[in-house]
Amino acid sequence: MHKYLVDSNIFLQAKNLHYRFEFCNHFWTWVERAHAGGIVCSTSKVKEELLKGKDDDPVKKWALQLPSTFFMADDTDPKILSKYKEIMQWTATNTHFTDPAKKEFARADIADAFLIATAMAYGHEIITHELSKPERRNKIQIPDAAANFGVKTHFVYDVLCDHSHTDFSFKLL
Numbered sequence: 749m750h751k752y753l754v755d756s757n758i759f760l761q762a763k764n765l766h767y768r769f770e771f772c773n774h775f776w777t778w779v780e781r782a783h784a785g786g787i788v789c790s791t792s793k794v795k796e797e798l799l800k801g802k803d804d805d806p807v808k809k810w811a812l813q814l815p816s817t818f819f820m821a822d823d824t825d826p827k828i829l830s831k832y833k834e835i836m837q838w839t840a841t842n843t844h845f846t847d848p849a850k851k852e853f854a855r856a857d858i859a860d861a862f863l864i865a866t867a868m869a870y871g872h873e874i875i876t877h878e879l880s881k882p883e884r885r886n887k888i889q890i891p892d893a894a895a896n897f898g899v900k901t902h903f904v905y906d907v908l909c910d911h912s913h914t915d916f917s918f919k920l921l
Contacts, residue, residue, distance in 0.1 A: 749921070753820075753863050754779070754790045755876035755890065756797040758904050763807040774916035776810060781918035782911060783818050788875075791822035791866050793859035822862040825869070831897075832865035838896065839888065846886050853888040864894050873900040875907055 762768075767775035782788035801808040822828050839850050839861070853861060867874050878901075880891040891901040913919050 749787060751786065751870070751872045752782075752788050752875045752902065752907060753867055753872045754788060754794065754904075755863060755874060755878070756790075756794045756859055757877045758875055759794075759798055759807050759811070761877055762904075763805075769806040769810070778908070778912055778916055778918050780814070783815070785918055785920055787911065787920070789818055789820055791859060791862050792819045793822055793857075793862040795819040796857065797859055820866055820870075822859075822866045823856075825866075827869040828862070828865045831868040832861060834868075835861045835865055835893065835897065838893075844885060845888055849886050849888055853893070860888070860890050860893070863890065864897060864899055867894065867899040868897050873902060875902050875904050877903070 762775055766772065769776065779788060795811055798811040799808055820828075822832075836854055839845075839853055842850065845853075852858070863874055863876075866872065874890060874894055876890045878890045880895070880901075881887075881889050882892050884892075894901050908916075910921060911919055
């Protein structure tokens with residue numbers, strides 16, 4: 749069974765677009781049930797990104813009520829930090845990307861590299877809205893960096909199709 753790490757853009761775009769709390773609470777319940785079912789979690793860096801919102805931000809409130817097991821401690825786990833170091837070495841020596849792109853990707857307050865490191869360390873896959881754009885030089889996309897390290901990425905809609913019934917309730921494969 750796959751275990752998925754969820755990128756912050758999934759939650760932020762869901763809150764702002766397709767799965768707003770006001771009319772699609774089923775998505776948020778699905779995420780909670782998928783976590784309880786052992787297939788969905790995220791990282792502490794993603795949690796930090798979600799908590800940057802205003803106090804009345806619904807995704808911030810939601811993230812604060814999730815169980816502590818939902819967000820893996822990605823910046824203190826030696827296994828993850830070892831993989832993060834590999835990613836940072838790859839980033840620094842990569843000649844395809846511009847220096848500003850590499851600097852942005854290496855920022856410790858951005859979850860992208862930590863998501864990939866966590867996936868590498870524990871054999872997880874990543875759910876993100878980012879698209880692969882290997883020709884792009886001014887930004888390192890999660891799918892492109894992840895592929896370099898053998899980590900699979902998925903769109904949330906594909907995972908939902910695999911792991912939800914037609915009424916949006918959670919299902920295991």
